[in-house]
Amino acid sequence: MQCQLWMGSLEPNMTESFIMAAFLRMGQRPLAVKVMRNKFTGEPAGYAFVHFQTDEESVDAMHKLNGKPIPGTFPVVRFRLNTASREARANLQQEREFSVWVGDLSPDVDDYSLYRVFASKYSSIKTAKVILDSSGYTKGYGFVRFGNEEEQRNALYAMNGYTGLGNKPLKICTAVPKPKSALITQSATSTTTSASYSSGTEYSQYYDPSAYWQNYSAWSGYYGQGEPAPQPAPTADAAQAHAAAAAAAAAAAAKAQTDDLALVDHKTCIDIEQMNQEFLDPELSLWDSLESSKWFPPDLIEAH
Template identity: 30%
Template sequence: MTSGPVSSMASLYVGDLESNVTEAMLFEKFSAIGPVLSIRVCRDLMTRRSLGYAYVNYQNVSDAEKAIETMNFDALKEKPLRIMWSQRDPSLRKSGVGNVFIKNLDKSIDNNVLHDTFSTFGTILSCKIAQDLHGISKGYGFVHFATEEAATNAINKVNDMLLNGKKVFVGKFIPKTERLKLAEETAKRFTNIYVKYLTEEYNDQMLRELFQSFGKIMSTKVMIDDKTGKSRCFGFVSFESSDSAQKCIEELNGKKEMANGKKLYINRAQKKAERQEELKRRFEELRQKRVNRYKGVNLYVKNLNEDFDDKRLADEFSTFGTIKSVKVMCDGTTGRSRGFGFVCFSAPEEAQKAINEMNNRIVGTKPLYVAFAQNKEERKELLNAHFINKTNSVLRAEQIPTPMAHSHHPPQLPSHPHLFSAAINPAAAAMAYAANPAMALNAFGGHRMSSNSWNDMRRGRRIKFY
């Protein structure tokens, strides 16, 4: 029998959901086990799109245990569910106690196979195979055991074993903060260096002679072009000690000039993933600097006439302050204005004054629209917020009951247990209950509600069944 970490709670976490899975679909599946108190699909605050996981609260702990045992990895919308006990206390997840990391997994191994492989060592709280955007395994995963003893036993028994013909690594999970700290310490103790801007005639022996004065060299390798047989002008040197590698970088990087007129670039050798991560971090830093540099001084101007160019746009805004740059966006084929452009001032006060004076002013034949320029993320967030507000307004309008001047009967509710979902018309449900409580309760399959639930429904809030 599976036992949850918190026996007094019957709350389950359901992950790996398709984006179109709703509370009603989950209720239909999980209520087959026993009475369900509530279901919530977690959604993005701005877009209201599903985040791919939900919480299911049962009335009885035994029903929750049965759901984990019998329904884990069942398919919903052709995608297997991942069910585990809900951990309200994040300290257990973040502590790393009982958590195991597995890598070099065959791509055919899924969550179900991983669970079956490691369940013999103890109670599993959760297990997951890391996947890419297309749902394909990345070759590594995690298993969280209820006890540290079970995790240690799994590491001792499975590490270096063959799974589907591949030798897997199984070890203790290391939190990200500790991994970063460990990576920094490892980086300081490097012995391999990367060298570029060599000349084409360089070979392994010449590279060794160039660096042998800094310490004992274990190996050298100049990368060769397969077609021409000539040097690709970069290579690698492996020293015996990290002190030798660091000294080499300090004394030669950017200082040693080669016959081709270029100065040697020497740095610590990095793996491809590490280089990509560093480039990504640098790009993000540069992007953020660029955003901050123009924040509050860069204006977006639209509704420009087709004959507008940079000079005319600058003339229109020059009275408000010092303009650092101006650009009218033009069509690539015709060269005519696309009707919008940008004006960058030297100070925020100047930009604000330009907005106050020029927004809605008629220039040429059209009233200009002038506002602070926004980046792609800001525009997307603003559009999402506008869409959500508009959708909510429509929903609220639809929920207003139609007056029935010649009818003495309240609106009828379908007798279906799934009506706890957002599809309910709260106002109609409240009217039905006020007129005939027994009929209204029967419409919900006999489920009992808390004393404030009908008021909550009338106000459009989520309700719970008991």
């Protein structure tokens, strides 16, 4: 059957009539709802199929409702929707796909708003998905799937930094597939088949490059990325004072290094006052150099 949506994470008390009423309250008009049951026990299996008049209606409902609270649930249960046609899934896997990763998504961005922004600029958009965690909250990133490689490439630079979706500029990069070994390991750790539809794991074959963008942002304090403006060059007097200070400091450092390496004759008497005077002489010469350059702040000059 075509025009179907898979709906997961159902509570045992969610009947066909309850689900139908929830869709109607959200402005959608499904034709029928079928809650699937365990063929041995007869108990609800935790998922259902929702049938619509057309494929367009089913896809529209999926993007509008995915991740939103289901009316009449407390604690809140959110819509978990995905396409349900096996043939459509097989065809989708056979076709070449061109996807982009979209980062820095605000909590208010859902599947439908992400889809609308990209669909308004690119005609080959197939799906858009905001990735959610196990509690139904956004992870801050999602994926947009294109049917045209040229439009995907255009989006990589045209939509990078886009403002108008949420409260942050978007970060865009190519969705990089994981190696098959990683996918096998990931699928082996899945507990149930129905869980694969809950948070967009059809996109789990792609890496999440959030860490790359965080590292990229860490370079924002370097040259060309908002560094402080260069200070004006010092005056001639100030330059002379700096030169004198540097020379005095170098002499003091050389003397200190020489003194540290010198052998100490413990039989001789140590003249503390003389040693202190020798230590202070370079400091006094530095002060004399600064004083002779008249390199004082204006307020200090007025105070004197």
